[in-house]
Amino acid sequence: MKTKQLMSLVDEVMPEVVRVRRFLHQNPELSGCEEQTARLVADSCLKLGLKIREGIGGHGILTTLTVDAALPWIALRADMDALPIQDGKHCDYASSVTAVSHACGHDVHTAILLGAAQLLCRARDKLQYNVAFVFQPAEETCDGASSMLQDHVFNEIKPEQIYAMHVYPYLPAGSIGLREGAMCAAADLFDVEILGRGGHAARPHECVDVVLVASQVIQALHQIIGRRVNPLHPAVLTIGQIHGGHAANVIPDHISFSGTVRSLHPDAHEEIRVRMDHIIRLSAESWGATARFTLRQATPVLCNDLKLLPQARKIFMKSLPDIQLIEIGEPSMGGEDFAEFLRDIPGCLFRLGTGGSPETRYPLHHPCFDIDESAMRSGIAAFAALALNQG
Secondary structure, three states: OOHHHHHHHHHHHHHHHHHHHHHHHHOOOEOOOOHHHHHHHHHHHHHOOOEEEEEEOOOEEEEEEOOOOOOOEEEEEEEOOEEOOOOOOOOOOOOOOOOOEOOOOHHHHHHHHHHHHHHHHHOHHHOOOEEEEEEEOOOOOOOHHHHHHHOOOOOOOOOOEEEEEEEEEEEEOOOEEEOOEEEEOEEEEEEEEEEOEOEEOOOHHHOEOHHHHHHHHHHHHHOHHHHHOOOOOOEEEEEEEEEEOOOOOEEOOEEEEEEEEEEOOHHHHHHHHHHHHHHHHHHHHHOOOEEEEEEEEEEOOEEEOOOHHHHHHHHHHHHOOOOOEEEOOOOEOOOOHHHHHHHOOOEEEEEEEEEOOHHHOOOOOOOOOOOOHHHHHHHHHHHHHHHHOOO
């Protein structure tokens, strides 16, 4: 398909894509709770005449565009869940749900993939691949991709390749960021609970002060990266939440905190895990407390396929000459459970630049996160170009 014809189709679907994105932004749903979002996706795809399979790994959806049963398959994936963050924006489409917002752009991903599905249905006579559209729940908790795979999302088809994209406020609106090899870090999630003996704040000698123990444990954990990990192996350890206590004059009997570990190197990751267990257990015991430490391996390093990435770059350069391609020099320490799909299917994740005005350059997971909606035009075109230029 010629560029002019492709972009004309993109422009035809853009108004609906913007409408859907704003509706989803106003009505966000947390990981594992994407019921209404999934319903909107299913209804939209049914109107297009696509085959629908719902309830995969929770609220996941697989919708398929079959051109010819004898043709191979290409898959395109978008995530649907929101974050437990209060929306800080003041606009018509700000979140209507207290303490929940699409601060990571998954509403954008979903709307773009629906737009691509609409476009490809109109251009199905140009397709030499069947297309599978994967709408995934629970990316933020790193459960959705693995749950869909465990639920045999591809039991009837076997995609030869799979693609996804993620909004990126650090790139100019409408640009596409590419990187060969590692794109996102491996991620673990962990929980720590420290149990002691509570009592009166004026008599700490009668207690086992879990607040004190937790503070020392947290300080020690943050020193692992700087003193136990090879500085040439990037790694991050962050405590994201802590809960404990009842009043200023009461020493509580338990406290809990949780966080995440990110790395790009297996040896660094394993060293961090071992040291965390050692520090937490011995620090608690030294003060007479006990500790419970649970760690969940959330997602592996996401590596773009070394054959498909150059192929995708050529497709974009040929079909989308007006879209700026930017080579990303360094991988992100952010995790992305799209990596689960890449265990068995070659594929790539791209960055979609969404930064325009200062209002659209807030970082991911910021309460005021927003996008330059014109960028979605490039996202739709990129997905469509990948599907149309195979074969």
